[in-house]
Every structure is written in structure tokens, then in C-alpha cells.
Amino acid sequence: MSVDKDCSMFAEHPDSKQTPIDLCLTVNGKKVCYSIDPTMSLLHFLRDKMKLFGAKESCGEGECGACTVIMNGKAVTSCIVLAAEAEGAHVVTVEGLAENKKLSILQEEFITHDALQCGFCTPGILMSARALLDANPNPTDEEIIEALSGNFCRCTGYIPIFNAVKAAAERERKELGK
């Protein structure tokens, strides 16, 4: 839909006859298999096939982090990951954060610190923060900033988000013995 380009960067050419491929992976702890278009992004797989609408698309080119999910323990911008790359992977989305209908500590701290306003970037930011705390339960201020610097938020000015992540890290260490 650009001014003078022929097609958007990731769009499959509508005339092409791509052979569907099989994709099996684990999403939020559940193993699933789908037949998909090989050019499909992980984001569109999650939204269109899995009907998980938490991850958002805001730029479609991996710059803003709204589509962030966790793949094999790492935060990835799912709009520029091919779904096919997730074969056999463990993917976690915002819908997988709360367990047994109880919000996770991280989610609770986001609420307590009002680390969200419009909420559109929030699922992506939560996943970047989750990946950080999984890998590093006791991050320094700089490590928090580094881990979240790929996620744009236009509303909060980031400070409430920073405070929420820091508080969540502290509580997780105390309450979950991390």
C-alpha cells in the first residue's frame, strides 16, 4: 500500500501458488499442528490461525515491538519471523501469561504501577519483560532498559513500565524463589 512500491514487503504474490506446509509447534503449552502458507509470518499465524489477538501489528517491520512473543525463551518480533521458522518451537503469547485463571506477578505489577494506558503495546511489552525475567531474575536497571528498548509505547513515557518490571522481578524472586 506504499506510494510507489509494487507490493508490501511480506505479502505473498496473490497469483503465486504456494504449496501449503505443515507446521507443528507448542503455543502457550499446547502442541498444535496446522497446514499453512509458507510465507505466513508468525504474527499472522498466531492471529489468523490460532485466533490469539493479543500480539498486535503496529509497524510490520520489526521496529516497534507490538508483536513481541517469546519463541524458545527469546523475545522475537513475530511480524518478521516466518511461522515456518517456529517448527517445533515453544511459543508463548500474552494469553499464556496467566496460569489457572490467576494473573501472573508481572501482570499484577503492570496494573499496580499503571504501566499501560491505551494498552495496544502492552502485550508486546509484557512478553519482552517476561523473556528478560526468565533469563535474568535479578536484572540491573540498565538490563531492564536494554531489554525493553525495542518496544515503543507512545502513552506512558516508559517510567511506569520500568517500575512495574523492577517490582515484578523483586516479587518473583521473593515469592517464587527465583
Added chain:
Amino acid sequence: MTKCCDYKSKYKHVGQRYDRKDARKKVTGQAVYAFDMEFPGMLYGGILLSPYARAKIVSIDTSEAEALPGVKAVVTGEQYDIKVGLYMQDKLMLAKGETRYQGEAVAAVAAIDQKIADKALTLIKVEYQPLEAVTTLDQALEAKVLVHEDINTVKHLEGVFFPQKDSNIASWNKNRKGDVDKALEESYMVVENEFSLPTVGHVPMETHVCIVQADPYSDKIRIWSSAQSPFALQQMMAWSFNISHSDVEVNVPFVGGGFGGKAGIHLEPLGAVLSRAAGGLPVKIRPSREQEFNQLPTRAAMRGRIKTGVDKDGMLQAVKVVYDWDSGAYADYGVNVGKAAVYSGIGPYEVPNSYIDSKTIYTNKVFSTAYRGFGHLETHWTIERQMDLISQKLGMDPYEFRRKNLLKPGSRTISGELITESSGSPTDCLDAVVKEIGWTGRKTEEERAKEWKTGKVRGKGFAMLQKAPAMPSNTASSAIIQMTGDAHFRIMIGAIDIGQGANTVIAQMAAQELDVPMEKIEVVDTVSTQTNPYDWNTVASKFTFMGGNAIVMACRDLIRQMKDVSAQILRTTPDNLKHGGGYIYHVHNPERRISYESLSLGYAYENGMGVGGAMIAHGSSIADGLTNLHPETGQGNPALDWTFGAHGVELEVDIETGDITVLKIASAFDIGQVINEKLIYGQITGGVVQGLGSAVLEGYKFNTENKLMNPSFTDNKIPTMKDIPLEIVPIYIENPQHDGPFGARGVGEHPMISVPSAIGNALYDALGINFHVLPLSPEKVALGIIENARKNTE
């Protein structure tokens, strides 16, 4: 990093730190945005944009696009004559005959999926004949080329906006008070400067999304949109299509950021014609980020030329300003920004003689609209840098200089409004931030030289700000409360909680008035023109004030109804009844009482007889005491509530790279009454960082042909967590406004205003260099340092 919160409130609910009402939905991925919505049979829209800033459309051939399997509709401007706009109906839904900016919609398609829609766009053949474009303000003012040949007849809100004949001036608004030229002549000192700033984008994380379904057999149009202002959209759709307001249904789910950019009318008319052309199927239009930058409106670039006269004691004698707003190809909302500059255009100061020309100007570039602060970040970049420069020339401390001239009770603004105790205090705000940053006066040259050797220099600065809602003088808000059988309260309002926390604030005020726990208050979070009561717009930092007054009135209406029924049951008069703790009770004997619950759907006596009925109450508030401004002098009452404020900044500059680190920013606002500290804190941190974006980072870059060179996050970034100040200190000043709810004023936009000015002033303190053009990018600062060094050695 700054922590929230330690505010102590005198109220049980108002002023308390409640969690945001919708937070749970937003941290679990359950919040549904227009972007997420799907409907049976839904088609996907695509829009073909003009590659030229100005061109004649010679021909459009859509035959190949129409033939592509899966394409259900193709539309071009030739087929329609639909104008859109609230204040100036100067824009066609689709360009017709001529394109006026690179990025303007030329044709549109609807197809069964997005890929086919995108492919169809590539099959539309448009023959353009490029024309000379108006690329600069000066070229526009010359008026050799007119962006709108029909400027003399363009439909507009008369008496408020003033398009100039045979020109590129969409509106020329004026302020005239006293005799400026004489006062300047008699002044002890006159300081003259020019300041400017570029076009910037709102960058809501959700782009402008709409789904539109237009009934092919009637005038009915249904819309689901990321709009900020459903009722304004409804009205504009009705005007554009010449149908009744009641033919247009607007539904707004959660909205992924607005900042003013989603007020007004945008892609919905196009959605309507596509839907109708496709036999009435719903059509979703969801611009890409690149399209958002190219096609959708911005904050106008601005140039401010200011001349100020002072006496030898530093008292302001006269201010003369010309604000030129580069509104781009269309000026619908832009003219109202230009208008705001004439009543707020010299800042919170008292000056006996003022003269402002504010011209909203057409050029051939992407058009402008409201953006958080509505012209005030821009005008304050001019005013507050100028105040600093004057104090430099006077050799006076900038704190002392400002303090002498601030508005105070008894002062009159430049439009002639009286300032009272109830208006709030700019002085309190200034004093608070100056104290917080430990201001002791400007650095000396020796101190600067000493620091220079370390490679990093520090500076402090501050800036004032003010803003009142820019809105029609008869702006209205309303609220409805309905009780459920278990005495919960379902509230509906017509404004959108776009993240500013409107729903939570309203719930707190209702809980306070009704004296019930917050858990019993529900605010409906999808707003529909079919069910919700009217609100003019979700803009202007007006909702806490106006929506707040409406909900207080609704609560009192509800209590009155409950008392009327209870008086019958208790065999007394309503005057002898009070409310609290979930009961209506007798003032003398509280045991004579009726529970809210038993009244909620109608009271039943023991014998089964009913009395009362379902409890439904409403409140409706209108802006009180405002008038239109005089067309020639700008005199009148434009301000419902002035919220005054100030920022104080301490920063550090790397003299090699020009990189600025904000070490601390203290921000004080006279908000009258804290309603929810957590939410205000978020407005301040968010606004300050957004202001920081305008100060050091953001700006559209156009080439000589006015093609946008940076329409992506790669080259047009917003601040990230790495760019934020190390410390933000919010300061709440509470001088109540007597006609505000609980004394409160609005503060949604204000934290963004004057952040660039405060940084510019601190930069002078650090470097001894005055910058006049935003953004203060590392490149600009480093080049400024080199240029200054060169000048000093010459």
C-alpha cells in the same frame, strides 16, 4: 527513576490511587481494538496514494484492478463529490482532478483479503501531470500558486475562521490589545527573534482503523472505528453524505492511542463508499505504518516571529507575534489550532499591549490536525525561549523576570478575561519547579569553561505553560447512570477512554458522590452513538472537567430520585433524607432507612405493591460563560479552565556528539484537585516523554519536491526506554477551580507543552548557545557548538 505515589486525599474515593478500570483486559490480551475486529463477509480496503506533492490527474484506468479475482469494488474521485471537514470543508474524500500532497488518496479498492487489495492497487493506472508545488511558507504567502483555487468559496465556520481571498491563507486569526507599535517604540528594550519547528506525527501505536458497512438500500451507515470522538464523526459523516445524524452509527471499542490525531473524520467516508459499491459488505481499512505517515494528518510545522518590549525593570510592555502554521494541503482542524494561538499566544503573562497574527497556511504537503496540546507546544517554544532570551539581554535572572510578569488574581489575559484565585496560580508552579531543580541562577562563562574540559557540560532551565480547552463556546458533555437490581451502577459516557483514564476518573467521582465502593461502579467501555449519551469530542483536556461535572449532576439526579421514592416509603419529606453507605436514611433517625438495592428497580412493599421504578439518571454539562472571540481583536472569553504549569530541567550535553541527557525534569501543574494520582502520574511521564520526542528527536523530512523522506520507524523514531529522563518529578498544585468537579482542572495534554522550551533554556545555561529550531538533535547541537566556537575565535 521516579516512583509514584504518596498523595494524601481528603476524600474517600476522589484522589485515591485506584487501578485503571480496564487494566485487567489490557494485560491479558482481551482488550479488543478496531484493528482486531472481524465481521462476516468483511472485505479489506486498500488506498492508492499520490506519488506527487501536486499533480493533475490526467486519467485513471481501473479496468485491470476491477478484473482481478477477489476484488469487489474500485472507486475513484471522479465518481464522488464528497467533502469532509468540521471547521473547513476543504477536503475531498478522494482527490479529483488534482492531488495536493504526496500521500493523498487517489483511488481505493475493497477485496476479499488484504493481499488481493494490495495487488489491485498496483493494477490501477494513473496518468499524472506533475505541477509546481507550494513547498515553503514563504512561497505559500506569495500566493503565485494556490493550493486551493476555490479558496474564495470554501465552506467554513463563519465568524470564527477567516479564509483570505485569492491566497493560501486558510484562516487569519487576530489578537489586538492596546497599542503595540507605540508601546514597542517607548520600550526600554525590544527583543526580536524567530523560532520554528517541523511537522511531527502523533504515532498512535494502533494506526487509524475503521470498519464501515453502508446499507445499499438506505442511507444507514454503521461504523466501528478507532476514532476518539464518535459523536463528532457521526456529525461529519452526516454532513458529508447529506444524511441524518441518526443514519450514522459509530461504535468505538478500545482505541490504541489518539493524541488528537483520531479526532475528526478520516477513512470512514471512503469505507462507506467502498462498502456500498461492494453491495453493503463491511469494509475494513487499516493503514500500514508507512501509509499512516504519508497519508494521515500530522502536527503542523510552525514559524513564530516575536518582538517583545520591556521596561528597564523587566516588566513586559508589548508583545507582537506572527505565527505561521504550515498546515499542509488541508486545514480543516488546523485552523482551530491557529485560533488557539491568538488567545493563548503569549503564555501565562500579563501584558498591556499585544498583537498576534496567526495564519493557518496551505502548502502541498501532508495535512495537519489537532495534536496533544493543540498548538501550545509550538507557541510555547516561541514564547518561553523568547522570555529566556529577553532575560539574558536584560542581565536579569530568568526566574525573577518571569515571576514579575506572570498572571495573578486581578490580571487580565490578552483576550480580556479576568484571572481570579479560582483560575489557579502560575507562580506556584514556577516556584515549585525552580525549587525542585535547585536553581540558583545562570552559570557564568568561567563555570562553563571549567566544565567544558570534562567533555560534558550541565545546565538548568525552566519554562512556563498554560492551556485551556480549545473548543466551541457551547461544548457539551453528558452521562447516564442506570442501576442494576443488586445496586451496582452502570455508567455511560460519550467520551472515549483512549488511555487517559476517563472511565476510571468518572467511576471515582461517581463512587464519591454516591458513597459506594468502586467495585460497584461499571463504566461501559465500548462507546456507541446508538446507546451512549452525547459528548462533543474526546479532546482538549476537557473531559475530567466537563464529564466530571456531568457525572456529578447525574449522581445528584439519582440521589434525588431515590430520596423522592424513599420519602414516600418512610413517610417524610426528601429534605429530611440523606444518603450514604448504600442507604437513603432519615437525618434524625438513621434507622429509618431504605437500601439502594431495594430502590434500584422499583420498591416493593411487603404486600407486593410497587412504587418508584428503575433508577435511571442523567447529567448534562455545557461549557459555562464562554463567548466567540471578536474577529478583529480576539477579545472574548475562550477559556473554560486554564491549567497553568511549569517544567524545570537539568541536563547534560556531550560536547563531542551533541547528545543531550535529561538528568531530571520537575513538572508542576495547578490541577485544582488530584482525582487519581496514578493516572496523573502517567499523564505526566507520558506527556513529558512525548514532549522530549518533539524536543530532541522527531520531525518529518521532506525533499525539495515535498516528498516525505522518512515515513517509517527506521528513520522517524519516537522515544524509547533508552531516551527517557533519568528522573521525572511530578508536582501537583491544588488551587481549586470553583466550578470544576471537586475543584479539578484538566491536565491530559499539558505535560507535553514547554518540554522543548525548558530543554532549550537549559541548553543555553549549559552551552551559552541559543537554539531557535527544533528538534535539538545531536547533529544540530554539535554543529551549533562548532559554529559558536568558530564565531568566538573570529
